[in-house]
Amino acid sequence: MQVVYVDVLLVVNFFMTLLLLLLTAALTKQPRRTVRLCIAAMLGAAYSLILLAPKLPTWVVVLSKIAVALVLVLAAFGFGSVKKYLRCLLCFLAANFVLLGFIVGVWLLFRPRRIVVKNSAVYFDLPARTLLLLALAAYVLALLILRLYEKHAGRRALLELTVDTGARQVRCFALADSGNRLREPFSGAPVIVACRSLFPDMETPRVIPYQTVGGEGMLTAFRPHRVTVHSGKRRGTVGEVYVALSEHIQNEDYQAVVDPKIFSWE
Incomplete structure (x- = not known):
């Protein structure tokens, strides 16, 4: 036995x-x-x-x-x-x-x-x-x-994104989309578009205009304390960046859209 x-x-x-x-x-x-x-x-x-x-x-x-x-x-x-x-x-x-x-x-x-x-x-x-x-x-x-x-x-590349708001850290998956050319109009800083439900109580003092094939609109945004991204063993950081909140990201695989070129990879 x-x-x-x-x-x-x-x-x-x-x-x-x-x-x-x-x-x-x-x-x-x-x-x-x-x-x-x-x-x-x-x-x-x-x-x-x-x-x-x-x-x-x-x-x-x-x-x-x-x-x-x-x-x-x-x-x-x-x-x-x-x-x-x-x-x-x-x-x-x-x-x-x-x-x-x-x-x-x-x-x-x-x-x-x-x-x-x-x-x-x-x-x-x-x-x-x-x-x-x-x-x-x-x-x-x-x-x-x-x-x-x-x-x-043939899956699209997804990145592990960590947004530090100063009060808490939010982790999610982000779609790597080099076509995301959104910029904050005054500073020219890049913009990450994220699902609004990730930051339900976040104040968004900035307004980001956008234009797509379907029309134009405005997104409200905030400036996070820090944003980092991971892709496998690689780690990326970015300097000044804004996070715009959208109601239209309704995908089960990712909760944000980001241009991977804005990050400095280690």
């Missing part, structure tokens, strides 16, 4: 859940908030204690897995909208079942003594160094697959 160490069980499933949440965030282009992801991963680790329970019927395991997934996705990414939440949920469940299916397949094929699969929970009785190397290898492989998928799908 395999001896199960609870501390190893919790640590292994914490990192497995965190990996699945990171993949879900990458696939659905959701901001990765470390605290929320870690809280969700801890909840996932706590659920792994179901491995210590007597063997449960398959339908109970499936329903409990879905119920826990509902909570984990909500904890990691919030609700936002029904469409966004369901997309995150489906991606997380798909990644979960693929990973579990792979592990169960290996377990059924080779019957390794150091792997225990029960009630959809997984336990690896392996040295810490081996677990770390396997986790890193799995993460790198997942990122490579994701990059190939994004290249094949």
Whole structure:
């Protein structure tokens, strides 16, 4: 009979859940908030204690897995909208079942003594160094697959944007659009267009005129304390910039539009 160490069980499933949440965030282009992801991963680790329970019927395991997934996705990414939440949920469940299916397949094929699969929970009785190397290898492989998928799908470039208003920091995804030539009329500073719901209580003393194929209009804007952007391992900063708020950005993948050329990349 395999001896199960609870501390190893919790640590292994914490990192497995965190990996699945990171993949879900990458696939659905959701901001990765470390605290929320870690809280969700801890909840996932706590659920792994179901491995210590007597063997449960398959339908109970499936329903409990879905119920826990509902909570984990909500904890990691919030609700936002029904469409966004369901997309995150489906991606997380798909990644979960693929990973579990792979592990169960290996377990059924080779019957390794150091792997225990029960009630959809997984336990690896392996040295810490081996677990770390396997986790890193799995993460790198997942990122490579994701990059190939994004290249094949021809997705538009999205950047991780952080706007520091001085009172708080707002993180979101921004569409990299070199056609965004908006400028603040007095200073000539570049303008980032963001969804108004990101800054519900922000005072916007500046007015930015704009012109599109569909007509002309005005956007109200404010000058943030600092704006930074991340694209993979690259980090970009910008000097004077304004953030204009719009009601017309209604996309599940991004909440702002920015010209990537305005940033100085490190």
